[in-house]
Amino acid sequence: MKELKDILYKVSLTATIGDMEVEVNDVVFDSRKVSKGCVFIAVKGTQVDGHDYIEQAVEGGAVAIVCETMPKKVSDKVTYVQVSNPAKALGILASNFFDNPSEYIKIVAVTGTNGKTTTATLLHQLFMEMGYVSGLLSTVENKINDEVIPSTHTTPDAITLNRLLKKMLKEGCTHCFMEASSHAIIQERMAGLKIAGAVFTNISHDHLDYHGTFDDYIKAKKKLFDELPQDAFALVNADDKRGLVMLQNTKASKYSFGLKYPADYKAKILSNTLQGLELDIHNRSVWFRIIGEFNAYNILAVLGVSVLLGGEEEEILMQLSKVKGAQGRFDQQTYKGITTIVDYAHTPDALENVLKTIQGVRSGIEKIITVVGCGGNRDKGKRPLMANIACQYSDKVILTSDNPRDEEPMAIIKDMETGLNPISYRKAVLMEDRKEAIKTAIMFAEKGDIILIAGKGHETYQEIKGVKKPFDDRRVAQELLKLLHSDK
Numbered sequence: 487m488k489e490l491k492d493i494l495y496k497v498s499l500t501a502t503i504g505d506m507e508v509e510v511n512d513v514v515f516d517s518r519k520v521s522k523g524c525v526f527i528a529v530k531g532t533q534v535d536g537h538d539y540i541e542q543a544v545e546g547g548a549v550a551i552v553c554e555t556m557p558k559k560v561s562d563k564v565t566y567v568q569v570s571n572p573a574k575a576l577g578i579l580a581s582n583f584f585d586n587p588s589e590y591i592k593i594v595a596v597t598g599t600n601g602k603t604t605t606a607t608l609l610h611q612l613f614m615e616m617g618y619v620s621g622l623l624s625t626v627e628n629k630i631n632d633e634v635i636p637s638t639h640t641t642p643d644a645i646t647l648n649r650l651l652k653k654m655l656k657e658g659c660t661h662c663f664m665e666a667s668s669h670a671i672i673q674e675r676m677a678g679l680k681i682a683g684a685v686f687t688n689i690s691h692d693h694l695d696y697h698g699t700f701d702d703y704i705k706a707k708k709k710l711f712d713e714l715p716q717d718a719f720a721l722v723n724a725d726d727k728r729g730l731v732m733l734q735n736t737k738a739s740k741y742s743f744g745l746k747y748p749a750d751y752k753a754k755i756l757s758n759t760l761q762g763l764e765l766d767i768h769n770r771s772v773w774f775r776i777i778g779e780f781n782a783y784n785i786l787a788v789l790g791v792s793v794l795l796g797g798e799e800e801e802i803l804m805q806l807s808k809v810k811g812a813q814g815r816f817d818q819q820t821y822k823g824i825t826t827i828v829d830y831a832h833t834p835d836a837l838e839n840v841l842k843t844i845q846g847v848r849s850g851i852e853k854i855i856t857v858v859g860c861g862g863n864r865d866k867g868k869r870p871l872m873a874n875i876a877c878q879y880s881d882k883v884i885l886t887s888d889n890p891r892d893e894e895p896m897a898i899i900k901d902m903e904t905g906l907n908p909i910s911y912r913k914a915v916l917m918e919d920r921k922e923a924i925k926t927a928i929m930f931a932e933k934g935d936i937i938l939i940a941g942k943g944h945e946t947y948q949e950i951k952g953v954k955k956p957f958d959d960r961r962v963a964q965e966l967l968k969l970l971h972s973d974k
């Protein structure tokens with residue numbers, strides 16, 4: 487049991503009412519999860535304001551309330567603590583409540599529009615190969631050593647995050663590789679954590695529904711670097727013009743990686759095929775199992791982090807050449823000469839990169855058929871851009887549903903259609919049902935053709951009208967390929 491004043495250590499307080507030595511047995515930010523003896527933190531959200539649930543939390547047994555605005559009605563059995571930023575306070579409280587696990591684990595946070603999961607997963611696989619007990623917090627899954635713990639967010643909320651870190655520490659983890667989403671940075675999910683290093687992969691169009699402007703999206707990413715301590719490292723992509731922006735105000739030691747501009751960790755692509763990637767890194771030629779120029783950047787980021795954490799370059803490269811990468815990223819299968827590639831490209835930049843990679847590895851005569859949709863309740867600006875890119879680099883495109891969530895599926899596809907010009911229009915077919923869309927692509931395909939199924943990668947569900955139903959692009963593609971081409 488901990489006293490309220492102890493878990494408020496390092497939180498800047500504006501005012502307090504009541505006993506600061508009251509014992510608290512849990513930290514909660516959702517009134518629906520309140521139990522007797524907990525502290526409830528009222529956070530303003532995108533849908534509702536946690537302050538509206540203070541009374542409910544008190545009725546549910548909360549002994550302390552942390553809030554930005556003191557409630558009009560206070561109970562003399564409860565302690566009230568006013569802070570200027572409850573979301574930030576929540577992070578610090580969560581860290582204190584779980585005994586600050588981040589101080590005993592080297593945490594590397596990866597941010598950027600694309601490549602976070604890939605980079606964090608590669609790091610986790612690599613460090614495990616090198617004999618370190620390590621943790622992973624990612625979009626696809628959380629991991630403690632080899633144990634998989636399902637993931638609900640790219641970056642968990644502050645309480646889940648610190649609970650997981652504490653479990654990692656108990657299991658002997660020395661390192662944790664995690665994704666830092668821009669939502670998480672703005673919502674202070676990582677406040678109170680001690681970060682050993684941060685990586686910036688790249689920034690391109692995404693999440694403008696949430697951040698409003700591209701400038702604010704950049705600022706969200708930069709906040710991670712601005713808040714790094716002096717003994718941390720900041721490693722950025724030198725070929726992304728925002729890489730230097732990330733380093734402008736950081737106290738951390740600055741490093742870079744890249745293929746084009748001068749960088750601390752630099753490589754040249756020697757070959758790039760559907761079988762793998764060969765890079766010249768600091769005058770060593772190394773072959774990797776992952777594919778595409780964009781993955782050369784991820785490999786360099788991983789190399790940089792590993793060296794900065796004390797690894798030896800030769801050993802790192804040797805082990806790195808064996809690792810496979812994250813699930814549902816450039817996940818290919820070939821059946822009767824037809825190749826399907828399932829990839830999590832759900833931004834214009836990612837889609838362009840993946841399609842350029844496919845263009846680069848094809849011999850010329852085979853067709854590229856793309857199946858793609860865009861998520862509902864997410865940045866609408868991506869929709870026309872992604873449809874246009876799909877058509878620009880493909881011979882045939884089936885515009886379909888991704889996770890429409892609460893939106894009308896066909897309305898999303900129609901938004902995508904507005905991005906088509908008269909030439910691309912001729913290549914496109916609109917088909918709401920994703921399984922039908924994949925089936926159509928597979929029916930169109932002939933020996934040698936490549937089908938890209940983009941947007942959902944590792945996901946094993948599809949969310950339509952708020953209901954999640956099982957759906958796995960990889961499984962659907964595999965079944966339909968066999969069904970439709972078995973006699974050829």
Ligand SMILES: CC(=O)N[C@H]1[C@@H](OP(=O)(O)OP(=O)(O)OC[C@H]2O[C@@H](n3ccc(=O)[nH]c3=O)[C@H](O)[C@@H]2O)O[C@H](CO)[C@@H](O)[C@@H]1O[C@H](C)C(=O)N[C@@H](C)C(=O)N[C@H](CCC(=O)O)C(=O)O
Pocket residue numbers: 515516517518528529530531532533534535536537539638639640641642643667668669670696
């Ligand atoms: C837009 C967004 O980031 N939303 C996250 C946010 O919810 P919110 O701001 O909408 O919260 P809200 O519903 O308005 O509630 C405000 C506060 O009132 C509390 N409340 C609410 C109702 C109630 O009855 N009682 C109560 O106490 C809530 O617990 C909350 O503290 O805070 C919640 C708690 O941490 C998150 O679960 C939720 O994630 C939603 C589900 C989500 O879809 N988030 C996505 C966009 C997201 O975070 N994605 C990034 C990755 C993006 C990327 O890089 O690709 C991620 O890190 O996963």
Ligand SMILES: Nc1ncnc2c1ncn2[C@@H]1O[C@H](COP(=O)(O)OP(=O)(O)OP(=O)(O)O)[C@@H](O)[C@H]1O
Pocket residue numbers: 598599600601602603604605625640665687688780781783784814815816829830831832835836837839840943
């Ligand atoms: N370094 C990179 N640069 C550009 N595109 C990339 C890069 N790495 C991966 N991609 C593309 O982006 C897709 C998503 O990659 P990944 O899952 O690693 O990104 P993420 O940043 O974790 O995404 P999310 O924000 O959804 O968590 C991949 O399937 C691939 O198409």
Ligand SMILES: N[C@H](CCC[C@H](N)C(=O)O)C(=O)O
Pocket residue numbers: 640832860861862864888889941942945
């Ligand atoms: N982390 C991203 C993932 C998008 C994946 C795509 N399949 C979708 O559902 O929109 C988001 O939450 O915006």
Ligand SMILES: [Mg+2]
Pocket residue numbers: 602603604624625626640665
């Ligand atoms: Mg991710």
